[in-house]
Amino acid sequence: MGGCVSQKKNKCYLGIALFHLSLGCTTSMAYASNEQFNDALSAANAGNVAQLDQYTLAMQNDVLGYYPEYFKLNTNLAMQPSSSIVQFAQKYPNSAMAEKLAADYVEEKVKQANYLDAQPVLPYVTNADTAEDCAIAQVRAKSGDSLVFAEYKDLWLSTNSNMPDACMGLNRMMSSSPLMTSEDKQQRLWTQLRAGQIGLAASTAQSLGLNISIAQLTQIQTNPLGYLWSAPKANDTDYAYLIFALGRLAESDLTAGLTAANRAAEGVPPAVQKYLYRTVAYIGGTTVLKNNFNRIVLNYFDASYGIPFSQEEAEIYARQAIRFGAWDSLIRAISVMGVTQQQESRWQYWLARADEQQADSSYKKQATTIYDSLAESGDDYYNLLAQERIGQKYNRVDNAQPLADDLQRVNQDVNFSRAFALRNIGAPAIYANREWNWAVRQAYLRKDDGLLLAAAQRASNIAWYDRAIYAAERTTNKHNYTLRYLTPHQSAVVLHSGNVGLDPAWAYGLMRQESRFVTNARSNVGAGGLMQIMPNTAKLVARQMGETYNPAALSDMNTNVRYGTYYLSMIQGQLNGNAVLATAGYNAGPNRALRWQPTDQPLPADQYIESIPFDETRNYVKNVMTNTIHYGAILGQGQQYMSKWMKMIPLRGQ
Known part of the structure; x- marks a missing residue:
């Protein structure tokens, strides 16, 4: 044969089986x-x-x-x-x-x-x-590992109803373990009562020697307010029923629950009193979508300080404090977090924001130290915010290139070879992506930046953009930002963004978050394409643009970008021209973004973002803002800074 040619595809696929063969291309x-x-x-x-x-x-x-x-x-x-x-x-x-x-x-x-x-x-x-x-x-x-239960304390206190079966089993194992103290079991019982988990609470109570009746809990659930008016408060069983009743009332009517909390807390031991306040505070802090933000919720979190917080409770407490700029409360909330949780960049940033507000100069000095550390340690959302707090602007476009040897090593790496082979034969994406992610992980653990950059470059060359980004993001010392922040379809993105007055850096920032440039991406709710447009949104945009809606057109790159940029511009106009509000609205709907606006005084954008009640939307906005800064640098727009995009959030209705 004249060279190495596949009889089935008439192509020479370099490197697919090089791990097994010493030739320059596959047979x-x-x-x-x-x-x-x-x-x-x-x-x-x-x-x-x-x-x-x-x-x-x-x-x-x-x-x-x-x-x-x-x-x-x-x-x-x-x-x-x-x-x-x-x-x-x-x-x-x-x-x-x-x-x-x-x-x-x-x-x-x-x-x-x-x-x-x-x-x-x-x-x-x-x-x-x-x-x-x-x-x-x-x-x-x-097998007798006595330390394992201590590692899963937060799981033990979780009330997530969608917990995997294996985690439910681990919790049951922990419940019957003599290593879990009475205090551990009491905290779990109260948490389950607060969440209305009748069966689980009855089981936990039994392990504590408490005889809690499921029939009584069910009866209380039908009329919690009536029970609270005459509830006995003589022993641990009574306190359990009291916590359950207040939780059920707050779930059905938060205002009534907040009003009833003081009466419920009268005449009970201090720990029970604090947990009653914790109950309504937690429910209020996790039902913002239904009840909006309420300052009394934060007051009750403060009143509950002094008994242990779960990781989740501490985060809800902190986000409520951030929303209202209650900096002393925020310091308390961070202080009750575990050490690992406290060291996360987000809580370090917010600790610095809180320290900055203190009159004592030592706190201000500590804030500067934290900002300096964050500013030097990366260029993600909180790193970029910290850089601006100390007066730095951003214009980093590292562009390390893989060496020829690195490119050859990609061909010789069995894990990457498997990934490319699966991609080339059109295997289901789940297999190709799994092999790719595994290959990236192995290279990352070895800190093999050259291999990661070479793999990213090769993936980008075949328009496997999402995997190219995945690899390029994981380098340790040598970075290539043009691979991390790819700009495919640049002429279309710049054209359609310009036509509706959008900065293409923002359009790219959103597109990268939505689809990682997978043209045929589909979400589980029906959004599609590069900008993940919902069918009803596409119909609205087509009507606004005077076009006939064609569902097939959304699969076309040009149409998807044109519709997506138009829609982003449209909701930006509806939301005070504010990029943060529009980004939140693009993900969660403009009505929700509007509803989350403050009603008493304008709110700094970082506080608005951190208090968004949807985890998905909160992280989405952070990522889009971060992407946008990087794309501004990639597109040659000079120095970048977060406040260019994160303007003060105005009052609702203004």
């Missing part, structure tokens, strides 16, 4: 073998083990050759002996699918309460998600 047989992945996947979905055996043999020398073996083991994972999982992990060390197989196996065995079989597999799970982490913790606890 036609190796590439054809790669393409058998999709057939093997179909066999796995059909449960055809015999065919998987055939593909195992046919693909044994291919970079994707471990997939038929993985599929076969995964076909009936719960029935596999642990030795088979360990053998696979040792045969394919530090690989994405060995990690996944081991993690899934541990979860399956924990579901069976077969902790003994799960134990030998634990060393091969190194990047567990939440459910896997809880399963591993159960196995550790069963």
Whole structure:
């Protein structure tokens, strides 16, 4: 043959199987073998083990050759002996699918309460998600690890109804453990009562020797206010019913709950009194969408200070304090956080903001020290805010290039080779992305910036933009901001942004957050394309622009950008021309962004953003603002600063 040409595709795919071959490009047989992945996947979905055996043999020398073996083991994972999982992990060390197989196996065995079989597999799970982490913790606890429960105290106090089964199981294990003190169990009981979790609360009460009646709790739930007027307050069982009643009242009518809190708190021990205030404060702080912001909620958080806070409670307390500029309360809220939580950049930034407001010069000096540290440690949202607080502006466009050797090493790296091979054969994105993310993780752990930049460059060259960004973001010392903040479709973005008076840096900042430039991206609620436009929004924009709506047009890059920039400009006009409000409105809807505006006095933009009640929207706005600063630098707009975009939030209606 005249060179290395695939008989199926008539192309030379460099590096796909270079890990197995010392040639400069793949052979036609190796590439054809790669393409058998999709057939093997179909066999796995059909449960055809015999065919998987055939593909195992046919693909044994291919970079994707471990997939038929993985599929076969995964076909009936719960029935596999642990030795088979360990053998696979040792045969394919530090690989994405060995990690996944081991993690899934541990979860399956924990579901069976077969902790003994799960134990030998634990060393091969190194990047567990939440459910896997809880399963591993159960196995550790069963093997006699006495420290494990202390690591999961926040999980123990969580009232998340969508908690993974493995985490629910870990909580049950903790409930029956003698290592959990009476104080731990009491805090859990009160938290469950506050959340209205009748069955779980009754179980926890039993472990404390309290006889709480489910029938009584159910009766209280039908008329909590009536119960509160005549509630007995003589013992721990009475206090439990009291907390439950106040929580149910506050959930149904926060104003009534806030009013009833003082009466409920009369004549009870100080700890119970504080938790009654904590109950209405927490419910008020987590129902802002329904009840808006209420200063009394923060007052009751202050009144509850002195008994332990969970991580979640401390964050709600802090965000309420930030909303109202209550800097002493914010310092208290941060002081009750765990050490790890306190050291997060967001709480360091807000501690500095609070210290800055104190009259004592030592606090102001501490604020400056924190700002200096944040300003030097990165260029994410809080780093950029800190830079501006000490008078720095931003114009960083690092552009480190991968070396020729780095580009060659990407071809030789088995993890990246698997990812590119899956991409080239059109395998389901979940497999290609998993291999890519795993490859990036391994390079990141080695601090191999050259390999990461080379992989990002190669991904960008084939328009695999989201993975290019994912790799470029994870370098440690050498950075390339043109890869981190890619600008595909630049002529269209600049044109359509200019037509509606938008800065293209903002349009790019939003687009990067919405889709990472995946043209056919689809959200679980139906938003689509580069700017993730909802069908109803697209219909509105088409009507405003005097066009006939065509659903298929949203898949067109040009139309998607044109509609998205028009809509962003439209809601900016509805929201005082304010970029922060418009960004929040683009994600959560303009009516919500409007509703979150202050009603008493204008609010600094960082305080508005931090108090947005949706986690998704709060993080979205932070990321878009950060992206926008970087795109301003990338597009050659000179020095950038956050206050250019984060203007004071005006009063609602002004």
